Amino acid sequence: MNCIAFGYAALGFALLALICPSARLSRAAYLLGAWAATVLLLIGAGLALAGAASFDLNLHLSILPALGFTLDPLRGFFIGISAAVYGLSIAFITREAKIYPSGHGRGLLAWTTVLFASLPAIALSATVLSLIFTWEIMSLALWALISFDTRNPNSVRAGVLTLAVSEAGALAALAGLLILANAAGSSNLAAIAAAADHMSPGVIWAGVLLTFFGFGVKTGILPVNLWMNEGYAAAPASLRPLFSGATMNLGVFTLWIVDGPLASHALWPALVILIVGALTAILGIIYALTEHELGRLLTQSSIENLGVVVAALGAGFAFVALDKPIPAGIALVAALYHMLNHSAYKTLLFIGAGGIQSAAGTDDMDRLGGLMKHLPVFGTLFLLGALAIGALPPFNGFVSEWLTLQSLLRIIEVTAIPVRIVFALAGAALALTAGLALTCFIMLAGSTLLGLPRSAKAAQVRHIPASATAPMAILVVVCLALGVLATAVIPVLGSLVAPLTGTDPTSALVPAFFHGAPALAPKIAASLAPIGTQVGEGILPLRGLAVLHSGGTATPVIYAISTALSFAVIASLLLLVWLLSRLLGRRRVQRGRVWDAGLVRLRPEMTYNATGFAAPVRTVFGSLLRPTVTEHVERHGAFATAWHRKTLTVHIVDRLALHPLMSVMQHSAALLARMQHGRVNAYAGYVLMALVAVLIAATAALH
Amino acid sequence: MANWVFHSLSRGIRTTRWPTDPETAAGVTPGRPRAGVGSAELAARCPTEALFPHDNGVGVDFGHCVHCQRCRHGDEALAWEQDFTWTSKPEQGREALPARFSRSIHVRYIDAGACGGCMGEIRLIDAPAYNMHRVGIFITATPRDADVLLVGGPVTEAMREPLRKAYEAMPEPKRVVAMGVCAINGGVFGTSFASAGGVAAEIPVDLVIPGCPPPPLAIIHALLAVTGRTEPAELVENP
Structure with missing residues (x-):
């Protein structure tokens, strides 16, 4: 409680520092305040996670009844992620704010602070009122930051779309919450959760659908993610780490807090969440592959990752509803783990993309290339981030994707055929997503870092600021640690899951090889010893090094993995190869020119780029993407001198939802406009008609 | 349905056994x-x-x-x-590749302005009758992976630079085989403003294959000579 209050005080100090007339002093003081707030909030979150701190705070204001806040380990987890993302990205945001005129730059930082301040507040909200109130602050701060560059009409348009979608979502969520609060007889979220098991199915359906899609606006689920592509593209590049790494998680938080208890009592709402999540993931990654700008690609990839999280949550809720607490716990652990991982590597990649944009003046991959040559450190960090998000071991993305897919496969324990079909299709979609994600991030790293620079500015990039590379280095270490020490992360997440499922899945997932007897048949435990499951016993503060799920005596081991062991094997193999090549090879390195197939002059435009790399995917999913192609040939006599070909891909949500909605609105507006034709007599007629109608209504009411 | 199985079985193996056994079939060489x-x-x-x-x-x-x-x-x-073992080594040609290449060499072919005759014969060494893989010859797509550069044609002006680039792109140790009369001395094109008059004018040549075009077995003979598995012959014969 104290730490979090002091953290907010530090944020207030940071805001005050922006008033300081000296630009340099103001920036330094702001950063100091921001980092102090980060540290304090992280300590508060850590204490809450450890169960050492919790509070219930109820403010009884006469105009705002029941404005309550509370802290428990789960909320501490979300606060910790938000604070870490903010602390890591704020130095880069502060540096990039310098490109604006002084007042504007300070405004940007002020809005960023307001956005960040709203995030822990959402995670602390205990009642409907405080949740909606803090949620609205976040929405407004997002809108302010997206339309910050008001000279750019695209920013303003994207801002208006963001505001419209956010407000529609917030209204839907508020309606859903009020229905639930009415049914539960209390506006306290904990009371709503407790009352979930005796709500009528209709109330549960209405509550789940309204809040899921209402709060889902920020999570980026289909179809309410239509603002994200333009919105994220319009926001200053330095802010995207905060948007993607921190704000999207709060949608997951509301899904967990509000919909979790409801969907845990109703199977089909949970399956709707699973289906929507899987569809979001697969569509997100397909659209990521059609993009050739780093920012837009990473935005679509965020949608994809959060889709995976939502799908895992849906699977977990469904398992709870089916009374399978252990698979439920595993799926929910996978969801939280993936969300944590996404925050880590997406912050890394968005900071990297922002650094590239500020150094090269563009984030179009078809205009970049060859950055590895002059920026080996930055390039390596960016590449490692791409490996992490591409779910390659030993990085963190692999563990959570693997757990997600494995938990979906546990549906074989359920006999209901329709449920099995839904799970199987969702699992297939998620598996395809994982494969396409790898393609996508090979493309991202390859076309940005390798090859020839495809523009003059990209060729001149020599330096990326330390405010970008230092956080990236920290995040690479975090990604590796989350990938290798999975058995240390799972117990923490398991304890967060326990209140929802009733059982902590840790003991079913991480056998206590180090401390205590593993809950396995002695024969199985002994047979695992040779692969190093008990290396470090008694020394390492972990339960064990293997993630292992046992189905009991019939199937002693359903699936098992040791991320630490595989990391050790990969590292020692690499080391061995390096040593052998040092010892045995004569190390004759020949340096030659780039092999350009013997062209007289290799122009950068002729090299393989992101658009070319993704062409097969665009072709395979052509019927889904439906690009509009316009061709225009310039002729000079019999010769074609130039051939212009333009491909425009409209997102399927825009095509199927936004555009029809807009045309209906415009049509009805045109119909209404026919009333406004400027004749005074007609207006007098309208007034008369309205008066008559009111009189008739009043007469009817009197009787 | 599976007629081709019986057809193939009844015909037997038609691949040449040269260089283990002599090859005397009619038409394998113009002589x-x-x-x-x-x-x-x-x-x-x-x-x-x-x-x-x-x-x-x-x-x-x-x-x-x-x-x-x-x-x-x-x-x-x-x-x-009627022979075909006529590959020969110019004076400045380097010695054969080291013994570790004797079972497998990777070849990059460059058409430096050839008429197409040489290309046709190169294609044939991959045909069932000659089957280059049985003697460990492989064609690669890039000189980065190649041990041997096989060049046909008199080296036209436009191909000078690409040829030199390809040679420079190859890793050491590397050898160059000039294939056909044009690649040896320009042939019918000679030396002119448009023709370098042979591969040796641009890059060092280690072996030449006479013939217009050289038959497939002559090419295989040359590629075996690159690794020292066969001996080159004399280019000029006095009575």
């Missing part, structure tokens, strides 16, 4: 004249000046011979031999 007794008129009959008068008769410079067979018939005639 070549051998130096012998003859007058200056016989030498003058050669349209490509491959024959030259010598004290003892008529000598043959295989670097010019296009197998037209004018010296084979008539009053005076040179002996015509």
